[in-house]
């Protein structure tokens with residue numbers, strides 16, 4: 474920071490983004506994910522259930538004096554369980570210009586600060602811009618991963634997101650809307666690939682519209698779609714349907730936020746084949762030159 478005009482979060486983001494394009498931070502080579510580091514941890518709270526917080530996340534929260542959390546996206550049970558002694562600040566409705574000085578000042582006063590995001594901060598979390606703005610002000614930051622909601626949904630459904638023969642790929646995506654231009658909405662392409670489990674974040678309010686677009690794009694109306702509302706919360710709910718029916722069902726249930734939409738057979742655990750991993754192939758050893766060993770090691 475050299476002068477007053479550079480002291481805005483936007484200027485800080487611009488400067489840090491430019492820096493990332495040319496050099497890696499030394500800490501990338503010094504620390505592993507999960508290590509405790511100096512600074513403000515950006516912690517993934519997980520999908521909701523307090524037991525789905527990492528050990529590193531729990532320790533950070535228990536030590537915290539100030540927790541800036543993502544409002545209703547973070548289950549209050551997590552805050553009650555681990556933040557008994559901390560001041561709690563809801564970040565919803567606050568912009569970077571308010572959040573960054575709030576965290577910076579607390580950190581500079583010597584308080585232990587945690588920034589708590591829902592799920593994993595690396596998925597639709599807008600963490601990096603906050604981290605960059607803080608780093609630019611001399612406040613170190615680091616990430617503590619969390620269980621993303623798609624993984625909680627697959628656990629609820631007692632299935633895998635990848636399944637041999639059924640789903641060789643997973644797409645984490647979101648539908649077009651205020652944030653995403655229509656031409657950047659790739660849901661129809663992922664679904665059209667056939668062997669992809671498409672996990673739609675931030676799309677609960679628009680399930681019917683999204684399905685209408687898929688139908689217009691020629692997607693089979695019988696393609697399975699499973700919606701998991703509040704995965705791992707006490708009021709968790711599962712709605713099963715197809716591209717042709719799920720929009721109406723979600724509308725009837727009245728859910729407008731906080732659900733994971735999973736498209737594809739894997740969500741039902743249907744149609745898969747036994748994997749190579751626990752078969753004769755694995756016991757005979759690698760006859761394909763090494764690459765298959767790596768790609769099938771899924772435990």
Ligand SMILES: C[S@@+](CC[C@H](N)C(=O)[O-])C[C@H]1O[C@@H](n2cnc3c(N)ncnc32)[C@H](O)[C@@H]1O
Pocket residue numbers: 520521546590591592593594595596597598620621622623625626673674675676677701702703704705706730731732733734
């Ligand atoms: C701003 S994004 C944050 C995602 C979060 N960082 C994660 O890794 O899960 C919010 C979206 O995540 C999904 N989501 C978050 N928590 C959820 C939960 N417990 N069950 C189902 N979906 C959830 C919903 O699609 C919601 O619209």
